[in-house]
Amino acid sequence: MFKKTLTFFGLFIFAGFILFLPSLAFAETTSTVVVAELDSDSDGFNDTWEIKNGYSPFNPEPIKIEKSDIDKDGLSDYFEIKFRTDPFNADTDQDGHSDFKEIDNGFNPLSNTTTKLSxxxxxxxxxxxxxxxxxxxxxxxxxxxxxxxxxxxxxxxxxxxxxxxxxxxxxxxxxxxxxxxxxxxxxxxxxxxxxxxxxxxxxxxxxxxxxxxxxxxxxxxxxxxxxxxxxxxxxxxxx
Ligand SMILES: [Ca+2]
Ligand SMILES: [Ca+2]
Ligand SMILES: [Ca+2]
Structure with missing residues (x-):
């Protein structure tokens, strides 16, 4: 009886493990894809590699990150990352003033109030x-x-x-x-x-x-x- 119970218990654990395994594998696969392979500009080079080598991850052209300005707001992709603004939106906080103009005048481009930056x-x-x-x-x-x-x-x-x-x-x-x-x-x-x-x-x-x-x-x-x-x-x- 004891042996039978043990076997049943063992089967239960095994079945649970088998059921759980695919979700574990899936989670592992998806997280790996998202972290390592994100290629925002679809040029075949992932974002991490591009930033590490001084290229813009938002521009498919091989242009250095300080020279690239994908949303043409005057703020380079380099500074878009530094100031955490949207590189594809010239006016991140939608207050009518471009990201570049706000930063250049000491205002916070992420806030539509008149908060100043240091x-x-x-x-x-x-x-x-x-x-x-x-x-x-x-x-x-x-x-x-x-x-x-x-x-x-x-x-x-x-x-x-x-x-x-x-x-x-x-x-x-x-x-x-x-x-x-x-x-x-x-x-x-x-x-x-x-x-x-x-x-x-x-x-x-x-x-x-x-x-x-x-x-x-x-x-x-x-x-x-x-x-x-x-x-x-x-x-x-x-x-
Ligand atoms: Ca890329
Ligand atoms: Ca820009
Ligand atoms: Ca703005």
């Missing part, structure tokens, strides 16, 4: 570059001119304390358009200076440390940064 400015003295970060992503880079050897630009973390579209320097007798003043050190970020005669310092000074300590930007870049930077914004100056 912004940060970093100045690298050794390479004479200013990097503008949006939501932790390196968004724009500009060539600058910082302080000459006898009047070096101080390093450290600063905050923007004031803004002035056309600041006047009493000490040097020149205009400093699109001024963003920084705390401590009495310096600022501004456009190439203009003398009262109307003469403007040449763009060829950008990339060379020739200023009196300020961070000089080119025409266009200075206004770009001025328009997007609020009082209180973080600025870090490194060697």
């Amino acid at each position: 912004q940060k400015i970093e100045i690298k003295l050794s390479s004479q570059k200013l990097v503008y970060y949006v939501d932790g992503q390196k968004w724009r880079e500009f060539t600058v001119s910082t302080g000459k050897a006898s009047m070096p630009t101080p390093t450290g973390d600063f905050k923007v304390t004031n803004k002035n579209k056309k600041a006047w320097s009493k000490s040097y007798g020149l205009w400093m358009p699109f001024w963003l003043g920084l705390d401590r050190g009495r310096i600022g970020i501004h456009e190439l200076p203009v003398w009262p005669s109307g003469y403007r310092e040449g763009e060829n000074h950008l990339g060379k440390p020739v200023s009196h300590g300020c961070i000089r930007l080119g025409v266009g870049s200075a206004q770009y940064l001025f328009d997007r930077t609020s009082v209180g914004a973080q600025v870090s100056i490194i060697k």
Whole structure:
């Protein structure tokens, strides 16, 4: 009797296992297909491979991910992934403003309210570059001119304390358009200076440390940064 019960019990387990087996195999197969073989642009290369090798998984053409913009909204497929926006929809949150325009103006492209993304400015003295970060992503880079050897630009973390579209320097007798003043050190970020005669310092000074300590930007870049930077914004100056 005991043996018979055991056999029946054994059969029951066996039958259950047999019934369960196909679903297990199916689950294994489907999950493998979804994870490893997703080929969004149907070009024969899976998404994982494409991203790993610097190609856009959304563009069947062999174009690098930073150069591809499949929905033509100005935001590359690279940034679409970074900002988690829809690469096939120019206006992910459907608020009437394209993903690119929103990010470029510091707004969250995933929210149709006016939520802002974090912004940060970093100045690298050794390479004479200013990097503008949006939501932790390196968004724009500009060539600058910082302080000459006898009047070096101080390093450290600063905050923007004031803004002035056309600041006047009493000490040097020149205009400093699109001024963003920084705390401590009495310096600022501004456009190439203009003398009262109307003469403007040449763009060829950008990339060379020739200023009196300020961070000089080119025409266009200075206004770009001025328009997007609020009082209180973080600025870090490194060697
Ligand atoms: Ca592909
Ligand atoms: Ca795009
Ligand atoms: Ca939008």
